[in-house]
Amino acid sequence: MVVFRSLKHFEAQIVNDFDGHTLTAVSSRDKELQSALKKAENKTDISRIVGDALAKKAKSAKVGPVVLDRNGYPYHGRVKAFAEAARKGGLEF
Incomplete structure (x- = not known):
């Protein structure tokens, strides 16, 4: 699971590193x-x-346990809030 944050938006995607495919992604720009x-x-x-x-x-999508790739961002603030919400939603790290 890779996260990206900018000054306005937050994005995350779950990637299969072995195949190089994105399994699912969510962005703060999504219309839903x-x-x-x-x-x-x-x-x-x-x-x-x-x-x-x-x-x-x-x-x-029946995704199993994932690894959080913070992309160099410290585990603090928005990244921490995202990770805690994902865990609370049932995603396993």
């Missing part, structure tokens, strides 16, 4: 999430919503 994202008060809340959405997509 826009109604939930309007309720978010800050960027940390946006990361939580993205983490929950990725966990739901991973369950429907």
Whole structure:
């Protein structure tokens, strides 16, 4: 699972490293999430919503345990909020 954060958006995707294929991905730019994202008060809340959405997509795709690739970002703030929401949603790290 690879995460990317910018000043405005947060994205995450689950990638099969052996085949080089993306299994599922979620972004704060996704149209399905826009109604939930309007309720978010800050960027940390946006990361939580993205983490929950990725966990739901991973369950429907029957993805097993994953490894969190922080992409060099510290495990703090938005990355931590995303990871905790994904775990709470049922994704195994």
